[in-house]
Amino acid sequence: MIASKLKEAILSLRPGRVTLKYPFAPHDPEGDFRGYPEIDTDKCIGCGGCAAVCPARLIMIQDIDQNTRRIVRLLERCIFCGRCADVCPEDAITMTKRFELSTDSGREDMESECQVFMATCQRCGRCYEPPSALDKIMKPGLRNDEVKRGGQDSPYKHISSE
Amino acid sequence: MFKELCAKAFPKSLWVYHCNVGACNGCDIEVIDVLTPYYDAERFGIKLVASPRHADVLLVCGPVTRQVVPALKRLYDAVPHPKLVLAIGSCAVGGGIWFDSYNVVGGADTILPVDYYIPGCPPRPEAILHGVAVALGLAEKDIESVHLKQLPDRPESVPVEVE
Numbered sequence: 001m002i003a004s005k006l007k008e009a010i011l012s013l014r015p016g017r018v019t020l021k022y023p024f025a026p027h028d029p030e031g032d033f034r035g036y037p038e039i040d041t042d043k044c045i046g047c048g049g050c051a052a053v054c055p056a057r058l059i060m061i062q063d064i065d066q067n068t069r070r071i072v073r074l075l076e077r078c079i080f081c082g083r084c085a086d087v088c089p090e091d092a093i094t095m096t097k098r099f100e101l102s103t104d105s106g107r108e109d110m111e112s113e114c115q116v117f118m119a120t121c122q123r124c125g126r127c128y129e130p131p132s133a134l135d136k137i138m139k140p141g142l143r144n145d146e147v148k149r150g151g152q153d154s155p156y157k158h159i160s161s162e
Numbered sequence: 163m164f165k166e167l168c169a170k171a172f173p174k175s176l177w178v179y180h181c182n183v184g185a186c187n188g189c190d191i192e193v194i195d196v197l198t199p200y201y202d203a204e205r206f207g208i209k210l211v212a213s214p215r216h217a218d219v220l221l222v223c224g225p226v227t228r229q230v231v232p233a234l235k236r237l238y239d240a241v242p243h244p245k246l247v248l249a250i251g252s253c254a255v256g257g258g259i260w261f262d263s264y265n266v267v268g269g270a271d272t273i274l275p276v277d278y279y280i281p282g283c284p285p286r287p288e289a290i291l292h293g294v295a296v297a298l299g300l301a302e303k304d305i306e307s308v309h310l311k312q313l314p315d316r317p318e319s320v321p322v323e324v325e
């Protein structure tokens with residue numbers, strides 16, 4: 001009995017120290033880990049593709065006036081599947097490796113909102129996005145960074161003051 | 163103030179009671195992972211106990227299903243004061259992908275007051291450790307809500323005022 005306990009103790013000395021230092025030293029995830037999906041508001045065109053594929057249905061699209069579309073993401077429910085990043089035509093969403101998402105002040109901390117500058121339809125007065133992929137290719141300028149570059153064929157160059 | 167109270171009330175060690183209120187077992191496996199020698203949450207005095215009456219902390223995993231609501235309420239009442247509730251996993255935080263299922267009432271905070279939220283599906287063991295570290299005051303939270311707006315005449319998106 002005592003001999004077997006001693007043997008156990010000696011055996012457990014062999015591997016040495018295995019414990020991670022984690023909360024006191026950083027430990028980056030390796031491989032294809034998918035963490036917090038970050039959205040680059042400058043690149044988003046407000047197409048709503050991410051909202052259509054999100055399995056947690058946490059991306060909400062709301063037109064708050066004639067040329068502002070709100071994209072609200074309640075990321076506390078996110079399952080980090082990466083479908084939104086896959087489908088985004090402008091690569092506005094990237095799956096980062098951030099995993100330290102715990103919070104003590106309420107789940108609103110995971111909320112992310114972006115308000116996208118859209119075109120206004122001249123007929124119905126609502127926010128507008130090019131109806132087909134082909135139209136989109138032919139009409140650059142919906143994107144904010146196109147506008148600020150003052151793209152030659154941007155339909156908004158008259159708006160851009162700089 | 164709450165932090166000070168916590169520091170006073172839990173100086174030595176936290177005994178946790180782990181309850182699965184409808185989880186797919188992903189989160190439960192990660193919780194067990196955290197207790198293995200590799201991640202070793204027992205460094206912080208954390209110990210899994212078998213009865214809620216011995217516990218200081220309730221670990222809630224999974225979306226709260228309709229069936230489990232009365233049991234969860236009784237469980238919460240059985241934990242002696244002062245008590246903390248940790249919601250582990252996107253399901254417990256807000257309902258996850260099941261938030262609008264016919265048999266799910268939502269995240270743990272629809273039933274109990276939740277003190278710490280650890281999102282992830284399932285959260286990495288490190289993420290759970292980070293949550294524990296936040297609860298013990300060893301680390302700061304690292305997440306903030308984002309509110310940005312594009313303007314036609316600005317080079318970059320600007321923050322939106324939120325009330």
Ligand code: SF4
Pocket residue numbers: 037053054055056057058059073077078079080081082083084085
């Ligand atoms: S990662 Fe998946 S669940 Fe999270 S926002 Fe993107 S599509 Fe939705």
Ligand code: SF4
Pocket residue numbers: 039043044045046047048049050051071084087088089090091092093
């Ligand atoms: S993030 Fe991408 S997919 Fe989602 S609305 Fe913006 S451009 Fe479309």
Ligand code: SF4
Pocket residue numbers: 079184185186187188189190223224225250251252253254258282283284285
């Ligand atoms: S958060 Fe994900 S892993 Fe955890 S219980 Fe829910 S579905 Fe399962």
